[in-house]
Amino acid sequence: MCHIPGVLAAPKAELWPFWQPQEIKQTSDKPLSVADWQAFLDTYVSPDAQGVNRVAYGDVSKEDKQTLQRHLNALAELDPREWSEAEQQAFWINTYNIAVVNLVLDHYPLDSIKDIRLSFKSLFNAGPWEDKILVVAGKKLSLNDIEHRILRPIWKDARFHFALNCASIGCPNLAKEVYRAESLDEQLERAKREFLSSSRAFSVSGESYRLSSIFNWYWQDFAPEKKQLWRYFQGQGLIEKPVESFSYDYDWDLNVHVSTEGK
Template sequence: MYRLTLLLLSLFSFSSFSAPKSELWPYWNASNENSTQVIDHSAWQNILDHNLVTEGENHLFRYATINDEDKQILNQYLQSLAKLDPRRLNRQEQFAYWINLYNALTVKLIIDNYPIESITKLGGLFSFGPWNEKVISINTVSLTLNDIEHRILRPIWKDRRIHYAVNCASLGCPNLSSQAFTAKNTEALLTQSEHEFINSKKGVIISSNDQLTLSSIYDWYATDFGGEKGVLNYLSHFKPEIKQINKKPSYDYNWALNENR
């Protein structure tokens, strides 16, 4: 009976997963374009340098073997970001701030709950993952990961490449960038991540019988790409052969943890 209950809960969670809409949180829609303040993300870069490894198409994180010093550095980095008011920054600094904050918080969530098989195991009993959990306070305002992605990043910047930048600690997700985002490198990193994901097997697969399998990201966030037709038109700029496929695409996603043991 216990195993049956767990199975039913698992099926309920996976079948009920849906991506939040992009809905602006007006409080965060402010900036100071005259600001010259530059945020130091070197601590996050050190974490990535010490713990992120490349295996084939995947960037894998060493959750199991991260040392205590790096854990402390990660905590201090997040504390330093929490002390800032991002609304006082210019938009370029803000963009890097929010992306790095999201990714660092996700890594901390996994480390704090390790070992786990998937980020989807976190959250409450009937939750699919931790994305609606309050994980940090900025300006005394509590934020969830969903707030950062869907109420700040997506509606303010309106850049579909955001989906390649924020990482959900899963193999199906676009890779966690090996470089910390900064105001100077964000555009290059977004373009690089977009190209790598679309040209990876977890992004787009075209089989010999012209069956097109896409990452579920293109299903969940189809509105950011102009609907299903918009998705196919967008992807065809990278893979022109998609224009010759008449079959409706299928979607797939691997929620297994992006870990290196």
Template sequence: MFKYILMAVSLFAFTATAHANTPISAFSTNQPNSTTALDHSDWQYFLDTHLNYDEFGQSYFSYQQVTPQELAMLNNYIQRMEKVKPHQLSAIEEKAFWINLYNALTVKVVLDAYPVDSIKDIDGKFGGLFATGPWEKERIMVSGVGLSLNNIEHDIVRPKYNDYRIHFALNCAAKGCPNLSNQVFTASNIEQQLNEAEATFVNHQRGVRFDGRQLVLSKIFDWYLEDFAQNETALIQLIAPKVNATTRARLNGYKGKIKYEYDWSLNEVAQP
């Protein structure tokens, strides 16, 4: 019996991290000449009101302080985004649309299940027996297509834009995740936002650090290595120019093994 339990655990652990990365055809095209600019002001209100930073620059969300009225606002924002026709947007406007929608959906998922210690505790398999998280469940309907969080990330944004920086913009409500940005993404700021998100993460200890002589990287670089580089040597070469001078000097010529870590604890503001 124990053998079969282990097999089941292994299976669900694999399916939680293995992604087909198959593009969804309904979102394959755009309107290059579109001047449509979406209104993300309700989502910006949430960020302004409930996003906080610690002394080291890591973001935390005050889930426990969200009022029923504010939750209704968030729900209305997401419902408005469901009515958007992404193929009618410019590619860069659509890219910002998906990032904002993903992050807003993630906050909603946590709020709907709150209190929780980790997002992985939400919607686990077999009534929570297996803590696989909420990513596979269909959450919204856009252009007639039902979408989960995984669909947005792995079947739309990753294959369509082929931009590794997306991993620093999509927030999964965990302490190990890159920051939830305090500004909504727009066509005019997305390049700056993505560059800043990357720089902030790799210069924080949860992204890149040395533990003695051991190089420790976020598990994000392990899970999605193919998005960043061909191998670990090339990954280090990618990261090195983007970190501070002290860390860069240690990365250059590093020949040791890489240890990968990730903290799935909820990215929640500490309650008094």
């Protein structure tokens, strides 16, 4: 997932009413095929020794880059609000992840997605989170719009944090499999388990507990109050007793495949 680091507080979930799901209509547009996105994932994404899915940005062909851009361009006339809610959720997750990869490719090489500056907003927010980088149903959208004004406030599923990828080592993995409506719940559960089992999410040293900064930025998605955050990890089988405080960490280095770094 993506976040606004640095000088601003993490974004709250604030509904954009236009995107509220509507009555399902058989005559409505259907989701675009994600076959090209799956082909991209098959070709350019692979895990490293630590289990971090890395992207071979430097190896992406001009043709494959153009294919991603065409996919995003085609969303301008597409309106997902009359699809099933699972179709909508899968659509937004895939769209977010495609948009992030496409954004990195537009500016590669770089060390971190935070280095991308598209406007004053990018500078102020230490990254391109608020910049309008795509159009869906005629509405200009930013990455934050998708995450914090559509997905989080409409469906209130904390597992979205484990499915959205911000092109960083510290982020939950960019899944090797596109998200699909018919298997969405299973895929979100897998993404959650995979991240929580990694040291990027949770680690213990003696009596000290270190968490991903995701749980600091968005604690309210995991617990009714921050001092009760430990209960979420207890429910996941990671903590047995109350924990008074955690330390937090996040690695913003680009999730680039090492071969493209000349290593």
